[in-house]
Amino acid sequence: xxAYHKLCELAREISILSSTGSVLGWDQETYMPDKALHFxxxxxxxxxxxxxxxxxxxxxxxALEKAEGEKHPRHSKEAANIEVMREEFxxxxxxxxxxxxxxxxxxxHAKAAWVEARKKSEFALFAPHLEKLLxxxxxxxxxxxxxxxxxxxxxxGYERGARTREVAALFDKLKPxxxxxxxxxxxxxxxxxxxxxxxxxPAAKQQQLNREVAESIGFDFTGGRIDTTxxxxxxxxxxxxxxLTTRYDExxxxxxxxxxxxxxxxGMYEQGLPAEDFGLPSGTAVxxxxxxxxxxxxxxxxxxxxxxxxKWLPRAAEIFPNLRGVKLKAFLAWVNRAEFSFIRVxxxxxxxxxxxxxxxxxxxxxVRGDLKVADVPAAWNDEFKSLFGMTPPDDRRGCLxxxxxxxxxxxxxxxxxxxxxxxxxxxxxxxxQKRISDAAAMCDYAPLLAWxxxxxxxxxxxxxxxxxxxxxxxxxxxxxxxxxxxxSRFLGR
Amino acid sequence: xxAYHKLCELAREISILSSTGSVLGWDQETYMPDKALHFxxxxxxxxxxxxxxxxxxxxxxxALEKAEGEKHPRHSKEAANIEVMREEFxxxxxxxxxxxxxxxxxxxHAKAAWVEARKKSEFALFAPHLEKLLxxxxxxxxxxxxxxxxxxxxxxGYERGARTREVAALFDKLKPxxxxxxxxxxxxxxxxxxxxxxxxxPAAKQQQLNREVAESIGFDFTGGRIDTTxxxxxxxxxxxxxxLTTRYDExxxxxxxxxxxxxxxxGMYEQGLPAEDFGLPSGTAVxxxxxxxxxxxxxxxxxxxxxxxxKWLPRAAEIFPNLRGVKLKAFLAWVNRAEFSFIRVxxxxxxxxxxxxxxxxxxxxxVRGDLKVADVPAAWNDEFKSLFGMTPPDDRRGCLxxxxxxxxxxxxxxxxxxxxxxxxxxxxxxxxQKRISDAAAMCDYAPLLAWxxxxxxxxxxxxxxxxxxxxxxxxxxxxxxxxxxxxSRFLGR
Numbered sequence: 002x003x004a005y006h007k008l009c010e011l012a013r014e015i016s017i018l019s020s021t022g023s024v025l026g027w028d029q030e031t032y033m034p035d036k037a038l039h040f041x042x043x044x045x046x047x048x049x050x051x052x053x054x055x056x057x058x059x060x061x062x063x064a065l066e067k068a069e070g071e072k073h074p075r076h077s078k079e080a081a082n083i084e085v086m087r088e089e090f091x092x093x094x095x096x097x098x099x100x101x102x103x104x105x106x107x108x109x110h111a112k113a114a115w116v117e118a119r120k121k122s123e124f125a126l127f128a129p130h131l132e133k134l135l136x137x138x139x140x141x142x143x144x145x146x147x148x149x150x151x152x153x154x155x156x157x158g159y160e161r162g163a164r165t166r167e168v169a170a171l172f173d174k175l176k177p178x179x180x181x182x183x184x185x186x187x188x189x190x191x192x193x194x195x196x197x198x199x200x201x202x203p204a205a206k207q208q209q210l211n212r213e214v215a216e217s218i219g220f221d222f223t224g225g226r227i228d229t230t231x232x233x234x235x236x237x238x239x240x241x242x243x244x245l246t247t248r249y250d251e252x253x254x255x256x257x258x259x260x261x262x263x264x265x266x267x268g269m270y271e272q273g274l275p276a277e278d279f280g281l282p283s284g285t286a287v288x289x290x291x292x293x294x295x296x297x298x299x300x301x302x303x304x305x306x307x308x309x310x311x312k313w314l315p316r317a318a319e320i321f322p323n324l325r326g327v328k329l330k331a332f333l334a335w336v337n338r339a340e341f342s343f344i345r346v347x348x349x350x351x352x353x354x355x356x357x358x359x360x361x362x363x364x365x366x367x368v369r370g371d372l373k374v375a376d377v378p379a380a381w382n383d384e385f386k387s388l389f390g391m392t393p394p395d396d397r398r399g400c401l402x403x404x405x406x407x408x409x410x411x412x413x414x415x416x417x418x419x420x421x422x423x424x425x426x427x428x429x430x431x432x433x434q435k436r437i438s439d440a441a442a443m444c445d446y447a448p449l450l451a452w453x454x455x456x457x458x459x460x461x462x463x464x465x466x467x468x469x470x471x472x473x474x475x476x477x478x479x480x481x482x483x484x485x486x487x488x489s490r491f492l493g494r
Numbered sequence: 495x496x497a498y499h500k501l502c503e504l505a506r507e508i509s510i511l512s513s514t515g516s517v518l519g520w521d522q523e524t525y526m527p528d529k530a531l532h533f534x535x536x537x538x539x540x541x542x543x544x545x546x547x548x549x550x551x552x553x554x555x556x557a558l559e560k561a562e563g564e565k566h567p568r569h570s571k572e573a574a575n576i577e578v579m580r581e582e583f584x585x586x587x588x589x590x591x592x593x594x595x596x597x598x599x600x601x602x603h604a605k606a607a608w609v610e611a612r613k614k615s616e617f618a619l620f621a622p623h624l625e626k627l628l629x630x631x632x633x634x635x636x637x638x639x640x641x642x643x644x645x646x647x648x649x650x651g652y653e654r655g656a657r658t659r660e661v662a663a664l665f666d667k668l669k670p671x672x673x674x675x676x677x678x679x680x681x682x683x684x685x686x687x688x689x690x691x692x693x694x695x696p697a698a699k700q701q702q703l704n705r706e707v708a709e710s711i712g713f714d715f716t717g718g719r720i721d722t723t724x725x726x727x728x729x730x731x732x733x734x735x736x737x738l739t740t741r742y743d744e745x746x747x748x749x750x751x752x753x754x755x756x757x758x759x760x761g762m763y764e765q766g767l768p769a770e771d772f773g774l775p776s777g778t779a780v781x782x783x784x785x786x787x788x789x790x791x792x793x794x795x796x797x798x799x800x801x802x803x804x805k806w807l808p809r810a811a812e813i814f815p816n817l818r819g820v821k822l823k824a825f826l827a828w829v830n831r832a833e834f835s836f837i838r839v840x841x842x843x844x845x846x847x848x849x850x851x852x853x854x855x856x857x858x859x860x861v862r863g864d865l866k867v868a869d870v871p872a873a874w875n876d877e878f879k880s881l882f883g884m885t886p887p888d889d890r891r892g893c894l895x896x897x898x899x900x901x902x903x904x905x906x907x908x909x910x911x912x913x914x915x916x917x918x919x920x921x922x923x924x925x926x927q928k929r930i931s932d933a934a935a936m937c938d939y940a941p942l943l944a945w946x947x948x949x950x951x952x953x954x955x956x957x958x959x960x961x962x963x964x965x966x967x968x969x970x971x972x973x974x975x976x977x978x979x980x981x982s983r984f985l986g987r
Binding site: 014017018020021024025028032033034035036037038039040041043044047048051221222223224225226228238239240241242279 | 507510511513514517518521525526527528529530531532533534536537540541544714715716717718719721731732733734735772
């Protein structure tokens with residue numbers, strides 16, 4: 002066995018521990034009874050601790066150094082894997098195992114506190130947890146180090162190679178266009194009736210439609226499933242095991258359906274990673290900004306398109322008789338209406354990124370130390386007012402709406418907008434191939450998925466996100482395709 | 495911290511690993527998608543291996559020896575915990591970690607093969623797996639060592655202090671009485687109409703009734719849940735987290751209901767163990783023969799009683815309108831009818847132990863090397879014919895019906911009949927207290943549960959099963975109470 006293979010064996014061992022933690026995390030959100038929380042926190046902390054101890058062990062470092070000493074061709078998978086493992090080692094090595102365990106236990110409790118705080122709309126219940134997790138994040142940023150600002154150290158953990166200043170510049174450039182598109186889109190949508198759906202859409206029937214749609218776009222249920230949770234997510238809990246979740250609004254089936262298409266987009270990326278490389282960088286998604294490109298592509302570019310509903314509206318009307326009589330044109334206008342609203346995950350495409358910009362700004366200030374936890378609700382509401390022209394009526398619909406901070410996920414939000422840009426750019430590139438766009442026009446997405454499999458999924462983490470985008474689309478991420486998409490969809494130009 | 499406390503910390507660490515394995519095992523049976531099997535086997539093997547390596551480590555032995563060096567009062571919890579941990583260490587230490595990992599991986603695959611083999615009723619699909627697992631069992635018996643025969647080494651892993659020869663002698667003594675009671679009960683039951691229930695009992699409504707009943711007898715759903723599996727079980731996957739499973743027959747709601755009462759009996763034992771001692775012997779059930787006493791007590795002594803159905807038949811008829819008009823007397827005669835049947839888990843009380851005796855004999859011969867795996871179906875069918883007077887029409891209803899062998903659980907079956915004896919003896923002792931029997935007559939089982947909590951659950955593994963029975967009932971396990979119960983229930987005397 003070569004040193005490289007020995008290194009891979011260790012990496013796979015680490016992935017057994019971390020994926021086991023993912024099973025427990027999934028279970029916590031889906032089925033775990035309340036009284037189990039305290040012990041579950043211990044289990045998760047233990048698993049994170051063991052994984053981290055192994056990832057930073059002398060044994061791992063020795064294997065890494067030996068593998069680095071071997072000659073692997075410059076652009077080979079082997080070289081890429083070794084390079085990423087070195088990056089990950091350097092990152093992990095700077096964080097003591099004790100801190101990993103403490104943070105894991107703290108997030109298990111913080112998640113439970115967040116659920117409670119959000120339910121009661123009482124920020125004070127969550128504030129001490131956020132304080133603690135912000136402390137961990139700031140400490141980790143110092144331990145990791147950074148050139149520019151501490152937020153860089155967090156952001157680059159989610160988006161390889163990203164820098165806060167560059168992302169901020171990109172967002173600053175985007176913002177005027179986004180704001181003007183959003184305002185005009187909202188204005189134009191005022192002619193679309195707010196209420197289109199009538200009657201009840203039973204959850205069991207939504208499940209049936211969701212499953213049919215997810216299967217038809219390519220999600221593989223022999224290696225995955227869909228469950229119900231308060232906050233939808235996609236989690237890979239092992240090789241051949243990708244789990245999506247959703248929630249049901251019985252007055253509007255599209256909310257769950259678009260949610261499932263979104264998570265299935267994440268899930269198909271995971272299912273398209275090279276299975277034999279599970280646990281290695283080459284078998285792992287490269288970044289959240291690429292991940293989100295897949296979910297947004299299927300949710301929005303496919304799921305809100307004319308071709309899609311031409312096929313699926315009649316089918317939906319078979320499942321939900323109360324849909325009969327709803328015209329395709331009216332339905333499409335309705336699923337693509339824009340309005341300013343409080344909840345990011347329910348926001349339409351035209352206003353979505355404004356939510357992201359707000360969070361990015363607030364997080365950046367928190368991490369810098371410019372914004373105190375106690376002042377987050379007020380800062381949120383002020384910023385919201387300036388972007389959306391309205392103030393959240395309570396923190397449940399304000400700064401308590403997102404799960405991320407309770408999971409310690411500071412530095413994460415920017416990737417949602419990067420995902421929108423990447424998704425639009427990938428989609429428009431793929432659609433330039435006639436056989437892909439012809440098939441998509443007939444609601445056959447197999448050629449599109451095949452293209453994504455080759456250009457994105459199969460690459461794992463062997464390329465930096467910027468290089469992946471360059472190879473797939475001919476250029477780095479730019480706002481061009483995304484803005485064109487928004488203008489075409491919402492402003493008809 | 496004393497040496498004892500350090501030892502306990504290590505034991506708790508081991509229990510984090512093993513309970514994590516239980517979460518994954520539960521998930522495998524309930525929700526895991528098919529393609530995940532291969533990797534799940536790796537995860538489980540890894541966790542078993544790590545737990546075993548820690549339980550047999552020099553670190554653990556040193557802590558154990560130090561704790562043994564401390565003076566703890568002879569009958570204290572501390573002394574009992576140290577004693578059991580020494581027993582467990584001696585057992586674990588004799589088995590190499592590699593073997594534990596190999597066996598774990600083999601059982602994950604064997605379980606999947608068993609499901610397939612049973613579905614197709616094709617023993618040949620399962621035979622190579624059984625061969626492999628029997629090999630592991632025989633090897634482990636040799637490594638553990640035994641005074642009498644290799645089966646002792648396996649049996650005592652499930653039932654502390656039990657010896658094959660003594661159990662065999664007990665069963666030999668029981669057998670004539672069991673056979674004669676069974677034959678007479680079956681004869682008498684011929685006057686009970688086979689078909690009493692009409693129409694459909696939808697699974698969703700069965701779930702509702704099951705839950706009400708489980709709650710009413712004392713199962714705590716804030717620390718537990720019920721899911722659906724092919725083979726019902728109860729699994730504790732962490733402190734405060736006890737999970738039951740059941741399956742639904744929509745033509746007969748009692749099958750799932752009695753199953754749930756059975757598993758809830760197991761579950762309430764687990765929920766009654768001292769929570770603060772989770773992971774220590776004093777917080778762990780002592781043996782399967784005691785465990786099964788709890789499940790059989792709630793399923794049969796409570797669940798098939800007149801008092802129980804006096805309350806629950808009217809409630810069931812509210813949930814299932816097709817039950818209206820069914821008379822209590824006829825219903826009771828029907829749920830307590832006896833007949834010779836092929837499937838153990840569906841067998842009535844009067845014939846149940848004959849199934850156990852058969853399996854005990856076959857296993858003992860397999861482990862001894864007197865019966866080849868290939869000859870198991872024929873041996874099973876011959877023995878079945880001689881006990882029940884009929885031959886299983888296929889292996890699905892013969893030697894492929896039980897999950898145990900596929901889990902490597904050889905040496906396990908005898909504890910089912912020990913459980914019946916223990917359950918009857920505990921129940922009859924408790925019922926001698928007027929306040930317990932008066933309450934039970936009104937379908938109030940809180941005093942009975944409180945008695946079991948004190949006499950059985952709270953003891954954990956601090957007493958040997960025989961001593962626990964002696965302290966709780968005044969004598970070791972004897973067939974007396976059980977035979978009296980069977981005669982009273984089935985022969986009216």
